[in-house]
Amino acid sequence: MKKLAMFILMGLAMLIVMPSNLNAAVVTKKVTHTAVYANEGINTTVLINRLEEIRAMNRSDMTTVEKRQLRQEVRAIRSNLTGGGVIYISAGTLLLIILLLLILL
Numbered sequence: 001m002k003k004l005a006m007f008i009l010m011g012l013a014m015l016i017v018m019p020s021n022l023n024a025a026v027v028t029k030k031v032t033h034t035a036v037y038a039n040e041g042i043n044t045t046v047l048i049n050r051l052e053e054i055r056a057m058n059r060s061d062m063t064t065v066e067k068r069q070l071r072q073e074v075r076a077i078r079s080n081l082t083g084g085g086v087i088y089i090s091a092g093t094l095l096l097i098i099l100l101l102l103i104l105l
Contacts, residue, residue, distance in 0.1 A: 047077050 054070055062070075089097075 047081055051077055
């Protein structure tokens with residue numbers, strides 16, 4: 001009898017916890033690309049203009065060497081504009097850090 005009551009309670013708990021998507025509406029928004037750069041200034045506008053020029057170029061008649069040079073230039077400009085690296089923390093690492101902070105504090 002105890003097992004039956006436990007199974008019924010577990011079933012009810014699962015029904016209560018399940019999300020209900022009956023009234024969910026799909027909303028799509030148009031995303032515009034905006035870049036935030038670390039060092040705003042005259043040099044930044046020159047570099048952004050150069051990126052726009054490269055993007056507008058017709059690269060179909062270029063050789064592979066020229067395309068490679070353009071890719072290297074674009075990478076150099078982007079790394080210059082962002083001003084450094086980005087640190088990515090996974091969810092597991094974040095959870096571990098939070099647990100360690102809770103334990104130690």
